[in-house]
Amino acid sequence: MVNRQHMPELYPYQPAAPGIEKIIRRWLSVDSMAGVGIDPVVGKIPEEIWEEVGGKGHLSDGITLFNERIIDATAASAVDYKVNSNFFQGSAGREALANTFAYLKQSYPDVVRICDGKFADVGHTANAIADEIFGNLDADGVLLNPYMGLDAIKPFTEWKNKLVVLCINTSNPSASEVQDLKLFDGQPLWRHLLREGMTTWNTNGNILPVLSATHPENLRDIRDTIGDETPILLAGGGTQGGSLERSLPLCLDGHGYGVMISASRAILYPKKRDEETMQDASRRSFDELRTAIELAKAAFND
Secondary structure, eight states: OOOOOOOOTTSOSOOSSHHHHHHHHHHHHHTOOEEEEEOOOGGGSOHHHHHHHTSTTOHHHHHHHHHHHHHHHHTTTOSEEEEEGGGOOHHHHHHHHHHHHHHHHHHOTTSEEEEEEEEOOOHHHHHHHHIIIIIISOOSEEEEOGGGOGGGTHHHHTSTTSEEEEEOSOOSTTTHHHHTOBOTTSOBHHHHHHHHHHTTSOTTSOEEEEEETTOGGGGTTHHHHHOSSOOEEEEOOSTTOOOHHHHHHHHOOTTSOOEEEEESHHHHSOOOOTTOOHHHHHHHHHHHHHHHHHHHHHHHHO
């Protein structure tokens, strides 16, 4: 849990949720808004990892070690790790998932740990999922699909010390088929859900939205809608081709932060240059993301 002492001078207000305070402290301590998505594809894990764990028969050990190497290469400046639980299948995968969260908590406790499952289910099932993610894995936050309504979300928001990240406006190509449907007032469905999520549902102040860098036109008045104190998880800025130059300036808070932007495939499976190790290549790719974010921010400030 975050040590809830007075906030740094740049952020004089006290966030309602300890999880948001943890994000703010991490932004300031590393002067970064970059994160890493942990999406381990077994077939893409380098052979050197399997050799080190004694072969592909040691599946959990191989996935765990691969994740740890990526984390070690990037943790000095990472704000968050978004661990996609859907890539951890079977008993070996679930063991590696637990190992990864345990490693993050033990080795890098100041980094924000998010479980990306995009879960959605009826209330009693949502309770069981929340117990697993927040209780057993001890994630700081979870990604949810909010399109089932409040009863699928509330079991998570009741964990007041945890973050609930709602996939409001996403970067997948067909998202507009549902999310852009116009309501009676002419507003798209995702805008209605954003307002509901950040007001009516947000009784504990621990809900954050996922918004898309692939549709910067949707972000023009986003801070007017959600306020200045809510962090945004900005998706689609990596291999999905979203424009950081156009989208990031619209999402920044009044202190020059306000956003978490992660990449996964580009960092997990980079093309190695001569003499680079796997970790060197991942670190370089992460640094490129961080630099791209800083350049987009600097262009806005200029």
